Amino acid sequence: MPDTILPPELVRKAQDVVAANRRAGRTIAVAESCTGGLVSAAITEIPGSSEVFDAGFITYSNGMKNEVLKVSHDVLDTFGAVSIATAWAMAQGALEKSHAHVAVAITGVAGPGGGSDNKPVGTVVFARAERGSSPDNVVADMRHFEDNGRGGVRLQAALVALDLLLPDSPVP
Numbered sequence: 001m002p003d004t005i006l007p008p009e010l011v012r013k014a015q016d017v018v019a020a021n022r023r024a025g026r027t028i029a030v031a032e033s034c035t036g037g038l039v040s041a042a043i044t045e046i047p048g049s050s051e052v053f054d055a056g057f058i059t060y061s062n063g064m065k066n067e068v069l070k071v072s073h074d075v076l077d078t079f080g081a082v083s084i085a086t087a088w089a090m091a092q093g094a095l096e097k098s099h100a101h102v103a104v105a106i107t108g109v110a111g112p113g114g115g116s117d118n119k120p121v122g123t124v125v126f127a128r129a130e131r132g133s134s135p136d137n138v139v140a141d142m143r144h145f146e147d148n149g150r151g152g153v154r155l156q157a158a159l160v161a162l163d164l165l166l167p168d169s170p171v172p
Contacts, residue, residue, distance in 0.1 A: 004045050007155060013162040014042035014049075021052040024167040029055040029100035031069055031090040033081065033107040034124060036060065038158045055098040059090065069093025082108050082119050084140045087127035091138060095129050102130045104164045110153045121147045124157040128164045139164070 004011055021028055030039045040056030043049050057068055062081055065071040071089040079085040090105035108124030115121035127140040145156045163169055 006042055006045055010038075010042045010155065010158055010162075011045055013159055014046050017043060017162050017165045018046045018049050018052055020166050022048070026101035026167065027052050027054040027099065028165050029053075029057070029094045029098040029103040030161065030165075031057045031059060031094040031103060031105040032161075033058075033060055033065070033090070033105075034110045035106050035154050035158050035161065038154055039104070039106065039161045042158060042162065054100040055094065057090075057094055057097065065090060065093075069097065080119070082123055082125055084125055084127070084142060087125040088129075088138050088140050091127040091129035091140075095131055100131070102128060102165065104128045104161050106157055106161045108153070108157055110150045110157075111147055112150060120144070122153050124153065124160070126157075126160055126164055128169070 032039055037058045043053050059065045059068050062076045066073055069090050070093045071086055075085045075089055087105045087107050091103045094103035094105060105127045109115045109119055109121050111121035122145040124145060125142045127138055129138045145153050
């Protein structure tokens, strides 16, 4: 394993993602919010990742989700940043702004604050979109991770996002 400050399980999962996408001949992109670049960092930790990693977008604020990934203000105002609609739009935006074959988006509440009764700390939404697929064919899911601290929520979210980047990965 490379010399890294990242958790070993994250690096191992990123190695699997890079190797599997290399074999499949496809490139990937990620649109991250609550993970703040953790997924991109894990992927780029792997030597040779440039063969498969096309782009990473860290759109933490709603303004950047709108400006960079073209998530509409209507979606953000109606459903909020932590919603399937927003994750879906982020994944689509990452595909449109990159040359990747597949894009995964992550948005959520890592904590310790920012949660609500409807979206407590640990709520994370994922979406995966594939180039050439119908926009209706986007895989999206909301997960509720244990609130084991900000780092714990972000790590759990990054691991699920990496799983979604594996070819033929199921719904999270």
